[in-house]
Amino acid sequence: MESRHPAPRIHELPSLLVDQIAAGEIIERPSSVVKELVENALDAGARRVDIEIEAGGKRLIRVRDDGQGIGEEDLPRSVARHATSKIRELDELEHIASLGFRGEALPSIASVSRLRIASREAGAEHGWRLDVDNGEATEPVPAPHPEGTTLEVRDLFHRTPARRKFLRTERTEYRHVQELVRRLAMSHPGVAISLSHNGRTALQLPVAREREGWERRLAELTGREFVAQSLFLETEAAGLRLWGWLGLPTASRGQADLQYVYLNGRMIRDRLIAHALRRAYADLLYKDRHPAYVLYLEIDPARVDVNVHPTKHEVRFRDGRLVYDFLLRQVHHALEHAGGAEAAEPVSPELDPPSPSNPAPAAAGGYAAGAPRPPQQGRMALPVAEARALYGDGGEGDRAGAPALGEGKGPADGPAERAGPAGEGHSPASVRPREAGGEVPPLGFALAQLQGVYILAENDDGLILVDMHAAHERIVYERLKDQVAAQGVASQPLLVPVRVPVTPRQGDLAEERAEVFARLGLELDRAGPDVIHVRRVPALLQGADPARLARDVLADLQAEGRSARVEEALNHVLATMGCHGAVRANRRLGIDEMNALLRQMERTRNIGQCNHGRPTWTRLTMQDLDRLFMRGQ
Incomplete structure (x- = not known):
């Protein structure tokens, strides 16, 4: 007799398969293993970390530290899923100060390799060793070992040949490990770090206890040229602290390969931070060049969520707008005075980033920290013809209107x-x-x-x-720029409003951010759920395509929460005017x-x-x- 109940289609996965799925999220290549093991060592209070790898990390990864060690009873728990010493309660998840906290690293690594842990706690008579193979852990056995922990990972992905095939050549995997160790070494100068590959020492970094020692470490990790052609920044406001080294614009690079940002000691890749820094350098770089920087941002852990991605590279800020404006203003202000201009006091973060209508304060020609902004309602009528009169026609025959070279006689x-x-x-x-x-x-x-x-x-x-x-x-x-900022951006009405199809969300933004658009000389009027009319454009951009300008600005606001399209276009016009108005060769x-x-x-x-x-x-x-x-x- 057939059963009246069909066989269940939903079933629990075997624990080993669960571990391998988790490993797929965080263990991408040998450098991912190195990251997890070194971060564990740093969380354990290590003051020295030695990293040895063979065959690019495919054959062996060994990380030895002098941290607090792991006791006999904790060794089996260290390879159990979701077992950690970093957090205990839900509230602690919102105040994470450690690099690791999920308790997934070691069991995930053990599921795709052969893992050995040897460790000795401070003050213990001897150490203990535990082996994990085929997902099965042995009982801890006594073993000689100095205070601290050594983890050996052998034959990575030996149980998942398909994933092993996706690994690159030994040289490529080694380069990834090198870059990873370089990033970690820049964030923890108080820890001595060494790296060797196939028995040859590649890095030997002593402890750096002061700024000069840190700069020597940076010079070894990034090159002497970066340190020599960078300025040191240190500033604090609104509960945020930023410090580090900003590469001068004249030392920009052909690719974005020297951009390091650390949040509370954690290396991160964040779109909001990258966009703010790109904006800070936007008016200073030659063509398609990229800035270089090594920056450290400190913030109350309760104001940032680091539990948004398995690799912990991405974060989410409670108040992203404040962080964005703080970074943009402080870096922009520091770069403004890097080329010889007189120094000014650091500025505090405000709602709106620097722009032609809201510049960052400066020592000369700008506004002192804390000074009131010029009223926005008194906008300057600056059509192109009048703007050109500010500097003459650009030829040698007419200098009466040009800004004087100075007060020379x-x-x-x-x-x-x-x-x-x-x-x-x-x-x-x-x-x-x-x-x-x-x-x-x-x-x-x-x-x-x-x-x-x-x-x-x-x-x-x-x-x-x-x-x-x-x-x-x-x-x-x-x-x-100062004249436009002081008197506002003049707008020019269009003879016939331009109809622009948009998404309903972009239509909402056109209404919600009407004041922002008006301050930039752009007037948008919603004509329906998915239609807007462009009625006014900045006078200096009278030749621009109104529909494209509006769509681009709204698309930026929808994707990033902010837009620099109008400011960049205005600056481009002013830069051209400045070029023609400058003294000729x-x-x-x-x-x-x-x-x-x-x-x-x-x-x-x-x-x-x-x-x-x-x-x-x-x-x-x-x-x-x-x-x-x-x-x-």
């Missing part, structure tokens, strides 16, 4: 400057201002002009070389004019780069010059 286009060498006809005090005594400014005093293109100046360190067109280009550009300048330009450079934000990201000046110290001429060798 020499004529801007006098016959003396065109007829003879720079400085001819000026007093000795103008030619050699150093003889008058007093403090030498950062960019020094002008000596001469070279081929009508470069200014040669002398300061206490040696020789300063300035590309006068590039430098003046940045000065004019920053002035134009082959124009002769007097000594007073050159010194005036140097002083303006020292008061201008972002002066290290022109509007296109090229360097505006460089320095040759006396040591550099001595090496060139082999003096003292």
Whole structure:
């Protein structure tokens, strides 16, 4: 007689299969194993971690530490699923300060390899050893071992040949391990770390207890050039602390291969943080170059959720807007004054990121920290024709409207400057201002002009070389941005409103963020559930496609919660205007004019780069010059 009840289709998976599925989430390749084992060692308070691998980690991964060790009773629990010493209660899940906490790493690793754990607790008479093979753990047995723990992972994926086939060559897997160890070493300078491959030492990093030692470690891990061409940042506001090294824009890279961000000591890859940093550098990089940085962000663990991804690389902030604005403002502010401009106080995070209508405070030409913003209702009527009048027509014949080079007394286009060498006809005090005594400014005093293109100046360190067109280009550009920021973005009505089909959510955003659009000179009017009308556009962008501009901005807001399309487009127009308004090459300048330009450079934000990201000046110290001429060798 047939059963009236069909066989059940839902059944529990075997524990070994469960472990292998979990391993598939967190164990991708040998470097994933190294990450889990080293993070466990760091959580155990290790002050030294030694990593040995063979065959790129396919044959052997051994991690030895001097941490607190594991006792006999805890050894079997360490390879049990969801068993951990990091958290005990639900509340602790919202205040995670350790690198690991799920209790899945060791059982997942053991399910796809042969695992051996040997450990000795501090003060114990001897150590203990436990082996796991085919998912079965042996009983702990006594074993000699120093205080700390050693984990050996052999024959990775030997039980899952299909996954082993997906591993790359030994060299490729080793490169992944190297990069992983490099990232971990940068986040824990107080831990000595070594790495060897096939018996050969690849890294030997001693403990770094002060900033100089940390910089030496960074130089070894990232290259001396990065440390030499970076600035140190340390700032704190609104319960957030940020510090680390920002690569100068002139030291940008062809690919995004030197970008490291750590959150409370945890290495992360976060879209929000990456976008904020990209925005901070956006106005300073040449073409498709990428910035370099090593940054450390500290925040109350209760304000961030690290339990959103099995690998723990991704996080979710309770207040992402605050974190975004804090990063953008602090990094933008630091870079503004990296090229010689006078320093200003750090700024506090605010709701809106720096933009033409809401700039970050600056030492000169901007707003001091805590100063009130200019009222937005009094917008400047700045159509293109009037804006061009700010700097003249860009030719040599009309300089009356151009922003002056400075407060020098020499004529801007006098016959003396065109007829003879720079400085001819000026007093000795103008030619050699150093003889008058007093403090030498950062960019020094002008000596001469070279081929009508470069200014040669002398300061206490040696020789300063300035590309006068590039430098003046940045000065004019920053002035134009300040003028637009102080008086608002002028908008221009369209003769016929442009109808733009959108999604219902984008239509909602057009209504919800109407004030943001208005501040940028863009007026959007909702005409239906999935239709908007563009009625006004920024006057400086009168040639842009209104429909495309609106769609792009709304798409950014929907995906990222913010948009920089309008700001970037406005900045592009202002940069072009600044380029045309800058002093041209082959124009002769007097000594007073050159010194005036140097002083303006020292008061201008972002002066290290022109509007296109090229360097505006460089320095040759006396040591550099001595090496060139082999003096003292």
